[in-house]
Amino acid sequence: MKKVSLEDISKELGVSKTLVSFVMNGRAKEKRISEEMTEKVLAKAKEMGYKANYLARALRTGKSNTLGLIMADISNAFFAKLARSIENEANEFGYNVIFGSSDEDSIKSGKLIEVFKNKKVDGLIICPAMGDIKYIKRLQKEKYPYVLVDRYFADVKSNVVVVNNQIGSYEIVNDQVKQGKKKIAMVNFNVGLINMDDRFIGYKEALKANGLELDHSLVKNVSFRGMENETELAVKELLEQKDRIDTIYFSNNQLAFLGLKYIIKNNKSVLDKINICSFDSFAVMDLMEIPMVYGTQPIKELGKHAVDLIMKQIDSDTIQPQEVVLPISYSKKMI
């Protein structure tokens, strides 16, 4: 477990560690090390099993070749897939990823940002929680490379990769109206995140565009922490309305999952009469024999763009903040 250092090699060969460093970094030619010596060093390094100590290198160069990734919860399918995409793309650049989950808690994300910075990650990819704006502003000021994914803040121009929540939401709701649905309920996340707000705006716009009135009794909000109970309650209340609703539109897959679970357990037959929509999907949606309309987020692309934007910042010190907005795609599943 005790490792071989440059110095060990240099001592063995009776040369300076500078020389060994040059050779090991492939700068032998550039640094005018003789072929003969280069060979000798490489051979000895191999023989002794030399591997560079990344910490030492990072300390000296200021580059750790590590990215920090902060999400709400890596055990959530969306974030898990995003993490994988980010991992893959980061690898392409020779980077690794250190991650942390914030649980939508700004205190937690603040701490994670701080720790990752002190661990000298070269850049941060953040799915910010509500209230993270203060940290983001600080990063901005410090010119620390970062990219926001999935959510962003209107007040601070950042590098951002998101889907077009408003348009996506609009299209889902609009489609329902075109199918003749009039009473379209929405169950939304009120975490104060702009992506969720945008989904609500899309909903409102679609109603308006079709001459329908926004009915506040058809809009239910649930919190992150009380998600399960509150979603059930929301659905329960919606189903109990006197005038039957035509559609329940969930603003993300977690809510759709919880809502569906409740309905299937307690009021399965109602699914013959109402439509279910979800802004994004979970893996088995199309296994379920329930008519549904749902979006599919371009998760791979989100991750890829996020990493690419970080890399641009790392390479060029600072770039004009760029916003990448990706479209989401839809599936209608009829039974």
Add this chain to the structure above:
Amino acid sequence: MKKVSLEDISKELGVSKTLVSFVMNGRAKEKRISEEMTEKVLAKAKEMGYKANYLARALRTGKSNTLGLIMADISNAFFAKLARSIENEANEFGYNVIFGSSDEDSIKSGKLIEVFKNKKVDGLIICPAMGDIKYIKRLQKEKYPYVLVDRYFADVKSNVVVVNNQIGSYEIVNDQVKQGKKKIAMVNFNVGLINMDDRFIGYKEALKANGLELDHSLVKNVSFRGMENETELAVKELLEQKDRIDTIYFSNNQLAFLGLKYIIKNNKSVLDKINICSFDSFAVMDLMEIPMVYGTQPIKELGKHAVDLIMKQIDSDTIQPQEVVLPISYSKKMI
């Protein structure tokens, strides 16, 4: 973005950086720094916004407070949840987690192990791929702290955290027999991993214990890379058998998902006649109106134990290899 160092503080105050280091590490009393001076240092550090550089500390102390986590694929629900559990428990110890996916490819995991070691992680938590045994043996020899999770190797005594695959599998199959099922097919992963082998053994044992013959035409193997097609083919072949089978038992949730998807699309009615079982579950299994028997892995506990075992090794240089075997629980869902 340029950070304050111990030296910066020491210069401001006209004291040595040793002193500042002692104070910042809470060793002021122990090192007989006067109260007065301690106060001054703390105040100045706060004023200047000092944060320790973990790289420098790690280089000097040999402790990076980072764990390396290597799994088959973090986008897979099982691993995503495991990662979260590990993250949480690691945080309890003041650790962060750097992760990588191997895709069951031993070359990839070998590279990840190497990189993480060179990034000086204090320990590795590995879900080893087939063929990783050579790396594991090396870690063993080097006394590098590591824990195997989910899978292990019979040849090398390691710290290991797994579920009891054989017993779990036995009970599922045994239950089917007790329900009067005779022709029980199994679709298994042939990645050469001991956990999958054990699930097959459990299957065989259960048949044997009930006086049933093992029928090789009822056992189908699929590979990691050809998973989707091969699972579909396996199910297709099973359903085409002349004598109708009674049960299809999938050895994990991915296979169960793919198999079910195929059945629902192509031969839905057969679900009235055959049972579906899965060794472990995916989130929405109980949303589907299909009778099923499936296990649920104690993922939280797996992660927690894994981290605890790593921490023990880190704290005490070396401990007697310990094997933690956790039970899995079952749900029967009848319709």
Add this chain to the structure above:
DNA sequence: TAGTTTAGCTAAATCGTTTAAGCAAATTGT
């Protein structure tokens, strides 16, 4: 009064790299 303790602090080494600067010998040019 002299010797010993103790309080309070510092110098310098160390971890393993990278890199700016520089030096002696060999080679080239004229």
Add this chain to the structure above:
DNA sequence: ACAATTTGCTTAAACGATTTAGCTAAACTA
């Protein structure tokens, strides 16, 4: 044959912490 250049290598500082060993002055002991 002498200066200029090139070749091949080295020295030493730096990155930012931790830690060992030790120093000085004051306080205590006898």
